[in-house]
Amino acid sequence: MEVGFLGLGIMGKAMAMNLLRHGFKVTVWNRTLSKCEELVQFGASVGETPAAVVKKCKYTIAMLSDPSAALAVVFNKDGVLEQISEGKGYIDMSTVDADTSIKINEAIVQKGGVFLEAPVSGSKKPAEDGQLVILAAGDKTLYEEAIPAFDVMGKKSFFLGQVGNGAKMKLVVNMIMGSMMNAFSEGLVLADRSGLSQQILLDVLDLGAIANPMFKMKGPAMIQSNYSPAFPLKHQQKDMRLALALGDENAVSMPVAAAANEAFKTARSLDLGDLDFSAVLEAVKVSKNKA
Ligand SMILES: NC(=O)C1=CN([C@@H]2O[C@H](COP(=O)(O)OP(=O)(O)OC[C@H]3O[C@@H](n4cnc5c(N)ncnc54)[C@H](OP(=O)(O)O)[C@@H]3O)[C@@H](O)[C@H]2O)C=CC1
Ligand SMILES: O=CC(=O)O
Numbered sequence: 283m284e285v286g287f288l289g290l291g292i293m294g295k296a297m298a299m300n301l302l303r304h305g306f307k308v309t310v311w312n313r314t315l316s317k318c319e320e321l322v323q324f325g326a327s328v329g330e331t332p333a334a335v336v337k338k339c340k341y342t343i344a345m346l347s348d349p350s351a352a353l354a355v356v357f358n359k360d361g362v363l364e365q366i367s368e369g370k371g372y373i374d375m376s377t378v379d380a381d382t383s384i385k386i387n388e389a390i391v392q393k394g395g396v397f398l399e400a401p402v403s404g405s406k407k408p409a410e411d412g413q414l415v416i417l418a419a420g421d422k423t424l425y426e427e428a429i430p431a432f433d434v435m436g437k438k439s440f441f442l443g444q445v446g447n448g449a450k451m452k453l454v455v456n457m458i459m460g461s462m463m464n465a466f467s468e469g470l471v472l473a474d475r476s477g478l479s480q481q482i483l484l485d486v487l488d489l490g491a492i493a494n495p496m497f498k499m500k501g502p503a504m505i506q507s508n509y510s511p512a513f514p515l516k517h518q519q520k521d522m523r524l525a526l527a528l529g530d531e532n533a534v535s536m537p538v539a540a541a542a543n544e545a546f547k548t549a550r551s552l553d554l555g556d557l558d559f560s561a562v563l564e565a566v567k568v569s570k571n572k573a
Contacts, residue, residue, distance in 0.1 A: 283307070283430060286335035286342035287326075288355055288362075289376070290317045292511065293402070294345035296409035297375070297435050302326060304434040311335045331360035336370060341428065344374045348520050349382040356386050368394035371424040375400045375416075377456065377517070379524045380446030387420060387445040396421040398428065399445055401452035402436065406512035407499075413437045417455075419448035450528060457525035457539045459496065460518050460559070464542040466497055467563040470504060471570050480505040500560045509554070509561035516555035518562075519546035545569070 283306050287298040290312040301308050302324045309327040310318050311334070318328045329335035332355050336342050342362065346352050352374055356362045362372055372390050374383065374397070383399040390397040398420040408414050414436035418425050425441050432439045442448050473483040484501040487493060503509070522543035529536045542562075549555070549565035 283341070284309070284339050285431060286311070286329065286339035287345070288312070288332050288335060288342060289345040289347075289351075290321065291345065291347065292406050292514070293375075293409050295321070296406060297343075297345060297414075298326065299324060300410075300412045300434050301431060306431065306434070309335050309338050332356075332362045333360045333364040336362050336365040336372070340369065341371045341373065341424075341431070343431070344372070344376060346374075346376040347517065348376070349378045349524075352376045352378050352382055352386065356389060363389055363393060366390050366393045366395035370395045371398065371421070371427065372396070373398045373400050373424070373428055375402055377401045377452050377521055377524075378449055379453070379527065380449045383420075383445050383449045396424045397445065398424045399448040400428070400432070400439075401448055403452065403455050404436075408437075409435070416440065417442060417448040417451045419443055420445040453521060453525040453528055456518065456521035457536070460522045460525075460546065461538050461542045462494075462496065463500075463518075463559060463562055464545050464566070466501070467504075467545075467560075467566040468570075470501075470563060471566050475570065500558070504560050504563050507564075509557035509564075511556060511558045513559050514555065515546060515549055515557055515559040515561050518559035519543065519550055519555070522546055
């Protein structure tokens with residue numbers, strides 16, 4: 283199966299690499315074209331523009347930072363829209379809001395193509411290990427055709443119906459994750475300032491009812507102030523912002539998520555946006571400094 287892949291950031295690079303490892307023919311494009319070189323060493327071809335990739339491939343996957351990037355790659359000059367046509371499918375796996383997905387879907391369909399949104403749950407390591415959870419919605423036939431690729435990139439795929447439902451599910455999940463990360467950070471600071479061992483706190487948490495892979499994986503690095511990026515904080519804050527907008531639309535009050543969003547914003551203002559989202563711990567530390 284020949285696929286195009288647009289966007290070789292932390293996630294896209296790992297996902298495209300998995301496709302290559304499993305025998306897919308992959309043509310890649312990235313805004314910073316030099317990032318394609320590593321994939322070329324593993325057998326990828328390079329398209330000079332998103333349009334060139336779509337022209338060459340029946341299916342094209344995108345994994346881009348945010349709504350403005352997702353829209354730019356489709357609508358800008360040399361974008362996806364210039365070459366999408368009947369018989370071609372476009373699958374956007376970026377985390378965006380439902381409105382962005384709907385706009386992209388309408389434009390693709392108008393040109394005769396088909397569209398699937400398929401954001402993923404799971405970070406750098408699950409992407410490398412092909413263990414993502416895929417939250418697809420849109421064209422059902424395209425979903426079924428994409429299953430061989432999804433099976434390589436993920437451990438489970440859900441089909442959630444009409445375009446927008448995948449984006450919404452992803453935002454709900456990440457709203458919960460961002461809120462949990464804030465509570466966890468406050469707990470680490472509270473333990474430390476109360477004279478308790480943070481490592482023992484991690485051990486206690488891991489043995490109880492709120493044990494979870496995120497605390498287990500991120501906790502030890504956090505207590506060493508190591509925030510090497512797996513999921514960049516700027517993207518988690520984008521997800522909180524988009525989830526809060528979804529809450530607005532549906533009149534759902536989310537004070538916990540709103541407070542977490544403020545902490546992520548504070549972290550961004552401290553220039554921590556490119557670090558892992560667990561670096562919100564540094565913002566929590568600052569806000570809890572004694573007068
Ligand atoms: N990292 C994670 O753990 C997870 C991330 N996600 C989501 O996946 C998506 C990608 O995340 P991740 O790989 O971590 O992000 P990165 O920041 O590592 O990569 C972002 C990618 O988007 C490209 N990009 C940004 N702006 C534009 C633009 N205007 N036009 C074209 N390309 C652009 C970048 O290109 P360039 O290299 O030129 O900057 C890069 O390829 C995001 O939506 C994120 O929320 C979902 C699950 C987990
Ligand atoms: O979107 C981030 C993730 O870990 O999932």
